[in-house]
Each structure stands twice: as structure tokens, then as C-alpha cells.
Amino acid sequence: MRRPTTVIAETITQWSFPVIFLFAVYLFLAGHNNPGGGFIAGVMTAAALVLQYVVFGMREVQRFTPSSYLGLVALGLSLALATGLGSLFLGWGFLKSGILHLHLPIFGDVEIVSAVAFDLGVYCIVVGVTLTIISLLGREQP
Numbered sequence: 001m002r003r004p005t006t007v008i009a010e011t012i013t014q015w016s017f018p019v020i021f022l023f024a025v026y027l028f029l030a031g032h033n034n035p036g037g038g039f040i041a042g043v044m045t046a047a048a049l050v051l052q053y054v055v056f057g058m059r060e061v062q063r064f065t066p067s068s069y070l071g072l073v074a075l076g077l078s079l080a081l082a083t084g085l086g087s088l089f090l091g092w093g094f095l096k097s098g099i100l101h102l103h104l105p106i107f108g109d110v111e112i113v114s115a116v117a118f119d120l121g122v123y124c125i126v127v128g129v130t131l132t133i134i135s136l137l138g139r140e141q142p
Contacts, residue, residue, distance in 0.1 A: 013055040020048035031119055038119030042126025049127070050134060058138050061131070069131040076124030083118040 024044035031037030053061045066072055087096040100112040 009055050013051055017048050017052060020044055020051070024048070028119060028123060038122030039126055041119075042123040042130075045123070045127050046130035049131065053134050053138060058135060061134070065127075065131055069128045069135060072124050072128030073132070076121040076126075076128060079121030079124065080118050081121075083114060083121065087114065 021044075024041045027036035027044060028038060028041035029036075031041065049061050049064065052064070084095040087098065088094050090098070092098070095118065098114040102110045102112060104110050
């Protein structure tokens, strides 16, 4: 069942969803050297999806998301744990971050930091938990 909304709310949501999502991508990528990271990027993505849910309903949210929200949480936990254990197996401390310096032809010198994998895990956990909550709370009762 579709919720009654106004044309203004639908239009604002359609325009703001990609902007919020792109801002979340920026926060995720800037998180290593600036404020941001996986948690706040996950919160911003979840906010965009909750806005979609409020205006358009759960079917619209399901167009942008995987079918298993708990699977997304499990993927995030696995990534975060693998990042921590990977550094432990290399003889460093648990969750010690490693940096790989590469020189790419178009981009020049690029740093790849292992903390990005941990941030991606946190991102998946935050988005998965939020989607699980809104799917459970948003179920229509008979």
C-alpha cells in the first residue's frame, strides 16, 4: 500500500537522495585523513534510505538495497574482523593499519590504507542494521 504524500515531498526526496548518497561517499573516502569514515557515511546512507522509506514506502527502498539486510551486517562484521585478524597474522597489533604506496599512471602517487576495509565493514553494519530496523518497524500489520 502506497502512503499518501505530496508532490513536493516526492520531488524533494528524488532530488535529495542522490545528493545525500554522494555526500556519504565523500565522507567515506575522506575518513582516513579528515573527519568522516565508515560510521558517519553509513549513517548518511541510512538517512537517505529512511527518507525514501518515509515518502515512498519499503518497496522503493528495496530497489536500492540487497535482499538480505542481515547478510549485509554479516558481511560488515566479516570485513572488520578480517581487517583486525589480518594485521595480527602479519605480526602487528590487532587492527594495526597498514599503508601501501602505489604509483598509478593517471592518478600519480596513491596510498591504499587497510583501514578502508575496516571502514567498509562498519559502513555495511550501520546500513544493514538500519535497514533491518526500518523493515521490521515498517511492516504492515493485518
